[in-house]
Amino acid sequence: MSVDQTTVRRIARLARIAVTDEDVPHLQGELNAILAFVEQLGEVDVEGVEPMTSVTPMAMKKRQDGVTDGGYPDKIVRNAPATEDDFFLVPKVVE
Amino acid sequence: MNAPVNPKKLIKGATGDWEIVIGMEIHAQVTSEAKLFSGASTRFGAEPNSNVSLVDAAMPGMLPVINEECVRQAIRTGLGLKAQINLRSLFDRKNYFYPDLPQGYQISQYKDPIVGEGEVLVDVPDEGTINVRIERLHLEQDAGKSIHDLHPSMSFVDLNRSGVALMEIVSKPDLRSSEEAKAYVTKLRSILRYLGTCDGDMEKGSLRADVNVSVRRPGEPLGTRCEIKNVNSIRFIGQAIEYEARRQIGILEDGGKIDQETRLFDPGKGETRSMRSKEEAHDYRYFPDPDLLPLEFDQAYVDALAEGLPELPDAKKARFMSQYGLSPYDASVLIAERESADFYEAVAEGRDGKAAANWVINELFGRLNKEGRDIAASPVSAAQLGAIIDLIGENVISGKIAKDLFEIVWSEGGDPRAIVESRGMKQVTDTGAIEAAVDAVIAGNPDKVEQAKAKPTLLGWFVGQVMKQTGGKANPGAVNEMLKSKLGIE
Numbered sequence: 001m002s003v004d005q006t007t008v009r010r011i012a013r014l015a016r017i018a019v020t021d022e023d024v025p026h027l028q029g030e031l032n033a034i035l036a037f038v039e040q041l042g043e044v045d046v047e048g049v050e051p052m053t054s055v056t057p058m059a060m061k062k063r064q065d066g067v068t069d070g071g072y073p074d075k076i077v078r079n080a081p082a083t084e085d086d087f088f089l090v091p092k093v094v095e
Numbered sequence: 096m097n098a099p100v101n102p103k104k105l106i107k108g109a110t111g112d113w114e115i116v117i118g119m120e121i122h123a124q125v126t127s128e129a130k131l132f133s134g135a136s137t138r139f140g141a142e143p144n145s146n147v148s149l150v151d152a153a154m155p156g157m158l159p160v161i162n163e164e165c166v167r168q169a170i171r172t173g174l175g176l177k178a179q180i181n182l183r184s185l186f187d188r189k190n191y192f193y194p195d196l197p198q199g200y201q202i203s204q205y206k207d208p209i210v211g212e213g214e215v216l217v218d219v220p221d222e223g224t225i226n227v228r229i230e231r232l233h234l235e236q237d238a239g240k241s242i243h244d245l246h247p248s249m250s251f252v253d254l255n256r257s258g259v260a261l262m263e264i265v266s267k268p269d270l271r272s273s274e275e276a277k278a279y280v281t282k283l284r285s286i287l288r289y290l291g292t293c294d295g296d297m298e299k300g301s302l303r304a305d306v307n308v309s310v311r312r313p314g315e316p317l318g319t320r321c322e323i324k325n326v327n328s329i330r331f332i333g334q335a336i337e338y339e340a341r342r343q344i345g346i347l348e349d350g351g352k353i354d355q356e357t358r359l360f361d362p363g364k365g366e367t368r369s370m371r372s373k374e375e376a377h378d379y380r381y382f383p384d385p386d387l388l389p390l391e392f393d394q395a396y397v398d399a400l401a402e403g404l405p406e407l408p409d410a411k412k413a414r415f416m417s418q419y420g421l422s423p424y425d426a427s428v429l430i431a432e433r434e435s436a437d438f439y440e441a442v443a444e445g446r447d448g449k450a451a452a453n454w455v456i457n458e459l460f461g462r463l464n465k466e467g468r469d470i471a472a473s474p475v476s477a478a479q480l481g482a483i484i485d486l487i488g489e490n491v492i493s494g495k496i497a498k499d500l501f502e503i504v505w506s507e508g509g510d511p512r513a514i515v516e517s518r519g520m521k522q523v524t525d526t527g528a529i530e531a532a533v534d535a536v537i538a539g540n541p542d543k544v545e546q547a548k549a550k551p552t553l554l555g556w557f558v559g560q561v562m563k564q565t566g567g568k569a570n571p572g573a574v575n576e577m578l579k580s581k582l583g584i585e
Contacts, residue, residue, distance in 0.1 A: 014378055016192050053185075053389055060388035065127050065164030068134030069148035076144045076152050076254070086143040087242075088252040090194040094243050 001039060002032045100313040103222075104271045108344045113310045115340045116317055117276050118268035120305040121283060122261045123293040124237065125168045131236055131260035132159030132202065139299050143253040151258040153197035158386050165260040166390065168292040169209050169234050171400050172262055175290045175407055176229050178213025180397050184233075186387040189379045194252050195239035203263075205381045208233035209390060215266075215286070216409055218427055219278045227279050228267040237261050256300075262293070268307070268317065273336040277329050280304060281431075285408050289433050303327050308339045310347065318343070319353040323367050326360050335360040339367050411436055419448025428456055434470045435460075441477035442484070450484055458501055479504050482511040491515060493522050495567050523569045526577075532564045533557075533577050544582060551584045 003011075008028045012019040019027065073086035082089035105112040127137060133150035150157040173180050185207040188200040210232035217225050239257035241250045264283065270276045284302060287293040295302050304327075309320035321343070323335045338360075343353050358367040406414070408430050415426040415436075429439045429452065443451035459480060463473060483500055486492045492500060492515055500520060504511055515521055523529060536557060537544055547553040554575070561574045578584075 010378075014190075014380070051383075053383070058388070059391060061160060062163040062166070063129075063134065063160045065129055065162050066134065067129050067136040069129075069150075070133075070135035070146045073142065073144035073147065076147045076149075082249070084246075084251070086145070087245075088144075088194070088254075089246070089249045090241075090252055092243060092246075092248050092250050093194055093241065094250070 001035050003028060003035070101271065104275075105313060106310075106340060106344065108348050110348050112313060113340070113344050113347075114313045115271060115273075115336065116268045116309050116311060116320075117270035117272075117336060118307040118320075119266045119270070119276065119279065120307070121264045121266075121280065122237075122303045122305070123172075123264060123283075123287055123295075124301040125165045125234075125260035125262055126292055126294055127162060127164045127168065127260060129162055129164075130258040131162055131165050131234065133258055135258065137259050141255055143251075144255065146255040147257065151197075151254055153199070159202060159384075161387070161390065162260065165234060166209070166392070167400065168260075168290075169232065169262055170392075170397055171290050171404060172264075172287065172292045173210030173213065173232055174397070174401050174404055175286050175292075176210070176213035176215060176232065176264070178229055178232065179211035181207065181209055181211055182392060182394065182397070183207070184209040184390045186234075186384045186390065187381045188384045189235075189381055191379060193238065194250060195241045195254070195257065197239070197254065197257065201236050201238065202384055202387070203235035203381075204233035215279065215282055217275065217278045217282045219275050222274070225269070225275060227269045227275075230265040230267050232262050232264045235261050235263055268309075273333040273340075276306065276336055277333045280329050280332060282408070285431055289405055289407050291405075297327050297329070300327060304332055306332060306335060306339075308336055308343070309353070310340055310343045318347075319355050321353065321356055321358050321367075323358050323360050324370060328362075331360055331362050334362075334365055335367055338365060342367065405433075415439075415448075419443055419452065421448060421452050425452045425456060428460070432470065438470050438473070438477050442481050444481070446481060446484055447488070450488070451481075454480055454484055454501075458498070462505065474506070474508065475501070475504050479508075479511055486511060486515060490570060491521055493567060493569075493571055495562070495571075496520050496522065499567075521568065523565055526573065529561070529565070529569050529573055529577060532561050532569065533574065533581060536560045536564065537581060547582050547584060554578060554582070554584055557582070 005024050005028055008024050008031060009019065011031075012027075077083040077086055077088055080088050100114060105114055107113075124137075125131070129135060130137060130148075130151065133148040135148040135151055136146045138146060148157075150159060170180055184204055186202050187205040189203045189205070190200040192199060208231045212231070213229035215227045215229060217227055219225055237256050237259040239252055239254040241252050243250050245251050266279065270279055280302075284295040287302075288295045293301060297303070303325050306323045306326055307320045308323065309318040311318040321339060323339060326332050326335050339358070346353060357370045359370045360367050411430045412423070412426045415421050415429060416423060421429070428435075430436045435455075439451065439455045442455055459473065459475060463470065480501075483497055483504070486500070487494055487497050500511055500514060503509070503514055503518075540560075543553060543556065547557070557578050558571065558574055561578070562569055562571065
């Protein structure tokens with residue numbers, strides 16, 4: 001599997017990463033090298049092997065239903081570049 | 096999908112008939128105290144960003160821990176939909192960028208949802224019962240909320256809803272009209288409310304629908320569909336489908352083709368419009384969430400939840416019909432809301448079930464609807480309504496007086512039996528008094544008496560006159576009998 005330049009631009013766009021035209025060929029090369037590396041894994045026969053979800057055999061921990069967090073809007077918005085009345089402010093996004 | 100085409104459901108186009116095919120994705124907010132993966136509150140209407148934990152705000156290093164109650168509620172809902180419960184399911188990341196999604200992905204379930212195929216029986220007005228198949232139900236996080244009208248160039252973002260648990264309930268494309276779609280959502284909402292797994296409050300956004308609509312010539316394969324996002328009332332669902340089907344038929348009949356796209360319903364204009372441009376077509380790049388292990392539980396856990404389920408609408412309807420002798424229509428009106436059904440049963444307890452149904456549906460519901468109240472805010476309690484019905488049954492008051500009594504209890508409250516006593520509303524059963532009134536009416540209308548001999552239907556007029564004379568308090572049965580014998584009618 002390998003990617004063409006259009007795919008490189010598309011992936012960048014989906015990830016909201018600004019990529020200049022000069023960067024595209026070089027990124028294409030890097031991505032294809034990674035894909036080639038990953039492709040080697042395809043040589044291993046994994047027929048009948050469950051996908052591994054954890055390195056230690058354990059069950060997922062669950063939480064009781066109770067309010068134990070929240071109530072600090074000032075902290076939540078503290079890092080935001082723009083806020084008002086504890087709302088985040090972002091450039092207008094209307095569909 | 097391969098059900099026979101119902102000719103009554105077809106839409107007439109300029110070039111022939113069309114069939115609408117509808118599938119729905121319902122997003123139902125899980126009833127729980129805390130969010131799906133954090134300990135922040137789910138309470139509606141809180142101050143901006145006050146129900147937000149550092150997990151919900153996606154601060155670096157924060158990890159999700161699942162809320163057991165949300166899992167329990169999803170399983171219970173699955174059981175209520177007679178669906179397959181998957182003892183092992185997985186959480187995936189659905190990646191997209193939007194300001195109200197701070198993680199940059201939504202934790203959802205993609206290939207292995209917690210609930211698989213099920214079904215919902217839906218009563219469609221003037222049509223009968225249809226079976227709508229459920230494709231799946233999965234758990235996922237809700238996003239935050241953006242407000243666009245507070246500032247000329249900025250959007251305001253509140254993350255209070257971010258991370259609240261949703262159940263996405265996906266139907267198969269089994270619906271064929273806006274009526275069926277509305278009846279399906281109504282039924283689903285009723286099941287969720289019976290289960291207590293979602294409050295079904297569409298105004299607050301607890302229940303929202305994405306509606307997939309396509310059209311085709313009867314018998315042909317499925318057409319290209321458009322998805323109408325986030326419709327938040329049952330009426331709008333109906334309007335959106337009607338508009339969208341007409342729009343698609345218009346395009347196809349003009350020789351065009353339908354682009355698969357996401358559309359929005361504008362309730363003000365009553366139309367749907369395109370929401371996202373093509374180059375932004377979705378590519379969610381799902382992959383398993385490495386922060387979460389598989390969700391696992393055993394069959395014993397599911398069985399215990401099944402054991403504790405309340406009686407659901409279908410079972411209650413069947414029981415109301417057999418136990419109280421109600422018609423399917425009356426039973427379905429009474430069971431639509433659990434509170435109404437409970438109220439009815441309290442009234443019907445130890446009384447005639449049909450009489451109780453008539454009073455609850457015609458008098459009480461009629462009056463509640465008129466004033467826009469729900470059953471919980473009824474000024475007349477089940478005990479009071481029961482007493483009114485008892486008074487009729489004991490021949491203490493006539494049906495007509497009972498309606499006056501209902502009005503008094505509605506506006507003033509009080510014990511119906513005491514009101515009847517203190518205001519002299521008792522039915523006159525004293526034959527002497529009734530006879531006097533009957534004789535007076537007969538003596539005052541010799542011409543009518545003559546006519547009645549040839550035309551027995553005039554009896555009704557005499558009954559009315561006697562009732563008027565007695566202020567409506569004479570027992571109508573007794574008046575009837577006496578008039579018949581005195582007028583020589585039979």
